[in-house]
Amino acid sequence: MSALRRTSRPVYQQIADELRDAISGDDIGPDGRLPTEAELVERYGVTRGTVRQALAVLVNEGLVVSDRPRGYFVRRRRHMTYRPQQELLVTDGAPAMDRFHRSVAEEGRTPSQTIDVSIVVPPREIATRLRLNAGETAAVRRRVRSIDGEPFNINNSYYPLSIVQGSEIVLPHDIARGANRVLAELGHRQVGLRHHLISRMPTPSERHRLQLSPGTPVTVHYLTGYTAEGIPVRAVENVLPGDRHEVLIEDGQVPPDNESST
Amino acid sequence: MSALRRTSRPVYQQIADELRDAISGDDIGPDGRLPTEAELVERYGVTRGTVRQALAVLVNEGLVVSDRPRGYFVRRRRHMTYRPQQELLVTDGAPAMDRFHRSVAEEGRTPSQTIDVSIVVPPREIATRLRLNAGETAAVRRRVRSIDGEPFNINNSYYPLSIVQGSEIVLPHDIARGANRVLAELGHRQVGLRHHLISRMPTPSERHRLQLSPGTPVTVHYLTGYTAEGIPVRAVENVLPGDRHEVLIEDGQVPPDNESST
DNA sequence: TAGTGGTCTAGACCACGTA
DNA sequence: ACGTGGTCTAGACCACTAA
Known part of the structure; x- marks a missing residue:
């Protein structure tokens, strides 16, 4: 024609x-x-x-x-709102998984997650943030969070081995009261966070684990938690598929959020 | 073989x-x-x-x-650190372009920008944030910021026409003391910001204007500024190429940042 | 001018899920 | 069983730029 x-x-x-x-x-x-x-x-x-x-x-x-x-x-985009500030200083209040559970359940969908814990030499991005020397190991809790059985994001939390050795953080179970609380009990309460956000195409491994379609970028959210002494005690690598997440941050005095969370 | x-x-x-x-x-x-x-x-x-x-x-x-x-x-990635919190409540202090200028010049590179101002019916993402009715117009200042002559990011700032009509915000020049200051003088001082960050592949227009290589996603940063009365008076759409930017946000008490800004 | 990648043709066989 | 997209072959001509 x-x-x-x-x-x-x-x-x-x-x-x-x-x-x-x-x-x-x-x-x-x-x-x-x-x-x-x-x-x-x-x-x-x-x-x-x-x-x-x-x-x-x-x-x-x-x-x-x-x-x-x-x-x-x-394609259709469906955004879930991710609020990194809620990762803020939560030694009290609901831990991360509860928040994820609740917000997903509110929409009538079914959340789930897998956890696997191991001791590794972390990637450079993490080692730098935890100020580890070359070859030094850390404990990592790897999570894949899913909604209705479909993978939603990857959350890898690293802790210096010297701090969490022998605690329940190195056990492959959900920590009901939150890992931040456990860290605080160990004498390493976090009082500050630094967020780094970058956008890139996923690696083949990420594409596979998150079942990403071609043309889907990811936001990688690096979060570092510091104690009052300025010591990093926690470094998180959060991989958020671009077609499923938006990041929301509020600063200062803002009116209530009327928008839906999806 | x-x-x-x-x-x-x-x-x-x-x-x-x-x-x-x-x-x-x-x-x-x-x-x-x-x-x-x-x-x-x-x-x-x-x-x-x-x-x-x-x-x-x-x-x-x-x-x-x-x-x-x-x-x-x-490909090689070269990241410039973008700190949206510096967009925070700056009615005093250096305005945006000065900060961009300074941080680029510090690296011995040459910053530049183009500005063009017009009155438009803003896209849905902006209209919603400014709470405009369908078809209602707004003033937009469109900037392309460049480093060494190469486009670096796109920054489109929208203002309700009723507020900025007749002010220097609708003139196509750089505002030395910052647009936030002008808004404040007009009686609309911002006291809170809401940041929305999403990651997606660029549109053909963005790919062209930013000279993006294939496989380069963008982070779109929507920023809304609110007055003490909770009225949105400014909505910004910032398009940040993923291979050139990382976003840095700090929360609470964190140690000084030792990393380079690039 | 030589060598690079960009575009396009014409065909073949296959894997897979839905009807 | 059929129609869909996925993979692969064998060729052709072209545009660009560095040597």
């Missing part, structure tokens, strides 16, 4: 542009299905390879997923 | 895996050059199409860029 100019922009980009417009307009809504590759081949009079190149553009932009063999579909 | 199994994983993924390992190991360092497509064709005994498929994987992971006709190169 609609012949495309051969002169200017590559054909596959023109096709991608038209499909993108059809999506951002409302010709194809969220969860809507795109034409099949065969249909596009016929419509534009090009090879399947060219059509696939066009679709790959949209897939890598995170606009579209291929759900074989059903076809290509427009 | 090294024949690849035909049984299990697709060949192009196996090639991508080997190249990725070569990169994360130190066989190919940052800025290092990958083998040419022709070399990979010969090494693996596959078609150029398959080799290109493998390379596309790495490009979309943000690990590699193609710099035609020089070849494929390993």
Whole structure:
């Protein structure tokens, strides 16, 4: 049908542009299905390879997923609000898992998590934040939190071995009163936090563990907890899929939040 | 040379895996050059199409860029630290551009920015935050900040027209004492901020304006400023390329930051 | 000018889930 | 069983830039 100019922009980009417009307009809504590759081949009079190149553009932009063999579909974003300030100084109050549980349950969905604990030489990003020497080990509690059985984020919490050795932090169970509380009981109460946020594409391992579609970036949230003496006693690496999370931080005097938490 | 199994994983993924390992190991360092497509064709005994498929994987992971006709190169990340808390309540102190200028100049690089001001119906994300009715207009100051002539981030600040009409905020010049100060003089001093951070792939327009390589996500930072009465008087949309920024937030009592700002 | 990656064609076989 | 997208081959011509 609609012949495309051969002169200017590559054909596959023109096709991608038209499909993108059809999506951002409302010709194809969220969860809507795109034409099949065969249909596009016929419509534009090009090879399947060219059509696939066009679709790959949209897939890598995170606009579209291929759900074989059903076809290509427009992606929908569903954001859960993540409030890193709630990780603040909670030696009292509800621990992290309870908060996650509660906010998810409020929406009628089912939260779950896996925990695995081990002693490792942490990655550079963590070792630096805990001020460990090269080769020095730390205890790590690795969690994958899921909603309705689908993985939602990764949460790896590292603690200097010298501090948590023999405590229940190195046991692979949920800590009902919260790890921060345990640290405080061990004499290492946190009074300050530093948050680092970066955005990047996921590693193959993250893509697999979080079941990420192509074109989905992650926000990596590094959190370091300090005692009153300025000693880091906790370093967290939080991997948040971009299509499922937004980060909310409030500063100063703000009105109540009316928006939904999803 | 090294024949690849035909049984299990697709060949192009196996090639991508080997190249990725070569990169994360130190066989190919940052800025290092990958083998040419022709070399990979010969090494693996596959078609150029398959080799290109493998390379596309790495490009979309943000690990590699193609710099035609020089070849494929390993990408290097250079992070500038962005501190949204410095946007906090600055009715006194140095305004935003000064801070950007100073921190860039400290590294011996040259900052610059373009400003353009217009009256628009803001996008939904902004209209919601400013509590505008459908179709209601706002003044927007659009900035592109650059370092050494290369675009670095996009900063679009929206103000309700009823508030800033006739003030210097609607003039396309830098405001030496800061827009926050002007708002305060107009009787709308901000006492609280709400930060929203999301991570996604850039739009084609953003990719073009920021000259982003494929595989580079952006962090979008929405900032809303509230008066003591809880009225939003400023909504900012900040687009931060993931390969150039990290966000730093401090909470409570933390030791001095020893890390470099880049 | 030589060599690089970018675009496009024409075809083949396969894995998979839904109907 | 059928139609979907996933993988792979074998070729062609082109645009760009560093040597």
